[in-house]
Each structure stands twice: as C-alpha cells, then as structure tokens.
Amino acid sequence: MAREATIPLGRLPKDYRTNMGPAMARCYGDYGPIFQIPGLADHYLFVIGPEANRMVLHTHREAFSTAVGWGEILGLGEHLGQGLLSMDGVMHGDHRRMLNPAFAVGHLSEYLQVMQRIIQEAVTDWAVRGTVDVYEEARKLTFAIAAETLAGLSPGSEVAAFARLYSQLLELRNAVPVQGRDVTWHLRRDQLWEQLKELLTPKIEARRARPTDDALGMLVTARDREGQPLSNEQLIGHMNTLLVAGHETSTSLIAWFLYLLSLEPDYLARIREEQVAILGDHSTATAEDLQRMKTLGNALSEAERMYPPIPNGARGVLVDVPFREHIIPAGAKLFYSIVGSHYLKDIWKEPERFDPDRFAPPREEDTQTPYALVGFGGGPRTCIGINFAKLEIKALATHLLRHWDLTPVPGQDIRQRYDVSAVPINGIQMRLTPRA
Numbered sequence: 001m002a003r004e005a006t007i008p009l010g011r012l013p014k015d016y017r018t019n020m021g022p023a024m025a026r027c028y029g030d031y032g033p034i035f036q037i038p039g040l041a042d043h044y045l046f047v048i049g050p051e052a053n054r055m056v057l058h059t060h061r062e063a064f065s066t067a068v069g070w071g072e073i074l075g076l077g078e079h080l081g082q083g084l085l086s087m088d089g090v091m092h093g094d095h096r097r098m099l100n101p102a103f104a105v106g107h108l109s110e111y112l113q114v115m116q117r118i119i120q121e122a123v124t125d126w127a128v129r130g131t132v133d134v135y136e137e138a139r140k141l142t143f144a145i146a147a148e149t150l151a152g153l154s155p156g157s158e159v160a161a162f163a164r165l166y167s168q169l170l171e172l173r174n175a176v177p178v179q180g181r182d183v184t185w186h187l188r189r190d191q192l193w194e195q196l197k198e199l200l201t202p203k204i205e206a207r208r209a210r211p212t213d214d215a216l217g218m219l220v221t222a223r224d225r226e227g228q229p230l231s232n233e234q235l236i237g238h239m240n241t242l243l244v245a246g247h248e249t250s251t252s253l254i255a256w257f258l259y260l261l262s263l264e265p266d267y268l269a270r271i272r273e274e275q276v277a278i279l280g281d282h283s284t285a286t287a288e289d290l291q292r293m294k295t296l297g298n299a300l301s302e303a304e305r306m307y308p309p310i311p312n313g314a315r316g317v318l319v320d321v322p323f324r325e326h327i328i329p330a331g332a333k334l335f336y337s338i339v340g341s342h343y344l345k346d347i348w349k350e351p352e353r354f355d356p357d358r359f360a361p362p363r364e365e366d367t368q369t370p371y372a373l374v375g376f377g378g379g380p381r382t383c384i385g386i387n388f389a390k391l392e393i394k395a396l397a398t399h400l401l402r403h404w405d406l407t408p409v410p411g412q413d414i415r416q417r418y419d420v421s422a423v424p425i426n427g428i429q430m431r432l433t434p435r436a
C-alpha cells in the first residue's frame, strides 16, 4: 500500500491576527495548500486555495461537518438553539430547503423598502452628527434591518428589546462552560430563552394565523418532508442563527467597503457616473437598479476579497479524505482559509492592492478559477444571506454616496482584528459632508 506523505507542520506568523490574508498566503508559499498547526490540546489543519476550497465545499463536502466546525470548534452552540450552522446531512438539506424561499432573489425586493427606510433615517442622523464611527453605526443599522425583515419585529421598543437579548446571548457564548454542567450558565441561558420566547411567540402565532412577507412569515408556512411545520423553538433557533451569521458580518463589510471607497476618488467618480446613468433623477434605487450597478458591485467584491468578515470556515473531518499526496484523517479539526485564498499571487494580480477592475471583463480573476473568491463560502452551503447582504450594502452605499462625501478622520489606527469573525478593531471614524 502506498504511504501517504505527512502533512507539513506549520507555524502561524506573528502578524496572523492583524494581517491574516498576506500572512496565510506566505504560509501557502512555505508549506503548500495543507499544513497542520500544533495546538494546546490537539492539532488542527489549515487548507488554502481554490483546489482545497472545492474539496471542502463541493466534491467531498459530506466528509466535512459544519455542525462540528461551528458548534464544537468555534463554540456556536446550545445557547443559540439549532440553526443551519449546527446541522449536517439530510437534516441540513431539509431545513435549508425550508429557509431558501425567504432569501430567494425574487423575494428580496420585498425587503428593500424596509432597508431603504431604515438606511435613510440612519444616514440623516449621521449627517446631523457630521462624524461617525461607520462600523458602530452599521451595527445598529444592520440589526434593525434584520429584526424587521427577518423576525418581523416592529421598529422602536421591540427591536430595542431584541437587540438587548441578542447581545446578552452573544455574551453568554463567550462564557460557555468548558467542562461539565455550570448551573448558573444554564439558568441564565434558560432565562434569556424565556424572554426570547415571550418576545417572538406572539409574532409566530400571529403569522401562523395570517402569514406575512417577512422571513418569519414564510418560515411558519414551510413544511419538512413529513409535512410537519417547524416548532416555535426551531423557529427561534433559526432566527438566532440568521442574526449571528448575518449581523456582525454585514457590519464589518460595510465599514471596510465605505472606507476603501473613501480612499479611491477616481473609482468613486466612476461609481457616481454609473449611478447617474442608471438612476437618473429617481429618488431611490430598485433591486434591479442595484443589480445593474456593476462598477459598485465589483468594488464590493473587492472589499469582500480583501476583508472577508469570516476569515476561515471551520469543519470537523468525519472520514479520511485523500488530498494530493496526503490523507486528511477522520477526527481532525480543519479550517479552510477564506482570507488566505484571497491573497494568493497565482490567482490575484497584486493581491494587496485595491483593484475592483480585476472582477470586470476581460480579467475576471474570480471566475478564471472556481472557488477562488469564497467570502460567502461556496457550494450547496453558500451563505444563505448572500443576496440579502449584498442588496443591503449596495442600497446603503448608493444612498450615502449620492448625497454625501465621506472622509476618514485623520490619525486613526485602522486595523482588522481576525478571530471567529473579523472586524475593524478600533472602528472607522468617517466625516460626512454634503455633496454640492
């Protein structure tokens, strides 16, 4: 029997936490597309690049457990309830099929009006204040949009109550008991769940009686393969997961997107020309208008490439998987490096440079190699919120850039901090000035 080559032993560079993309691309150069890092208790593996992404996300996806990856390895567990990220196999397929219609492109224009109302109110407030931390402000904005469009909550006190509960649930995640049963932790978790149920159950019951167009309204009418509806507990688990997966991520990408654009006056001028050509004197953009804005869309893809809010996707390896001359052993913990893949020199020309035209014909660097751009994952488990997030971000950028100039406040320490998700560690302060 052929002997498999040992997976190279690697070492994470010093700038791994703050400059992860270039750091991981160097690891790729030093060790190749797969390497292992000795951890405290266990070893874990990194894979980098389109070939590895294709294996994890497509050809061998059944061998890699997302539930183990996000649940056990990254600790997104029982405090949230069950959602897509904590499911694999048939159960995942079933639930994904039930959730898909709420995120279908055709349905998104239903959400756009709510998004635009919240965006306009928020930006009016930013303008009055003149200087804002776009990261912090985007956090409030994306939460309000998600709470209304997904969970069907009313603006004002309901959204505020949900925001409070949600941040307490996330705090609980940071205090997950390492071993055994921590009675206080479980009591706290049960209390928060009771409050969540109090808030969401009337919404669920109202939709059971009369379905609505928000995501919750669509989910209560969904049926599994046995024709059964989702229970209230399952619905709440899905809502929590959608928010956790969609909130911090969109917030981080908005902040970087606006910041990158503010540094590129020539490209910004092209975005504005495109706006004038597509919108004319219409006051708001339709979903089709936003879809047609390719210059804007390419800049968003470039922000996704340079600052992907989820830097690595976690998986538990369920069975031995051959990869090149190696065997990835069952039981291993594995990360496919999204951000590392985005900085490989053989895929991306000058990867450290902001260059949205790399996504335009004739270059189209992303489509030359499938699974090169994976900021939203890929394959059947691609981010369910990808179109929702892109619509929201494009709607915000379109409204802002049409009416305001954005300038970063000088002297800031603007840096990304990479962890389970990646966020600008000190926020990003921007000044808004009205356009002539």
Ligand code: HEM
Residues within 6 Å of the ligand: 066, 084, 085, 096, 150, 241, 242, 243, 245, 246, 247, 249, 250, 251, 253, 308, 309, 310, 313, 314, 374, 375, 376, 377, 378, 380, 381, 382, 383, 384, 385, 386, 388, 389
């Ligand atoms: C800029 C915004 C976003 C980014 C960068 C992002 C990124 C990702 C990535 C990389 C994955 C795949 C993770 C993996 O393979 O392990 C994913 C999955 C997922 N995302 Fe997003 N996401 C964003 C917004 C959203 C939004 C707005 C929602 C919901 C409203 C959402 C819900 C989900 C869910 C439920 C999954 C799991 C899908 C499944 O396993 O079937 N995401 N996202």
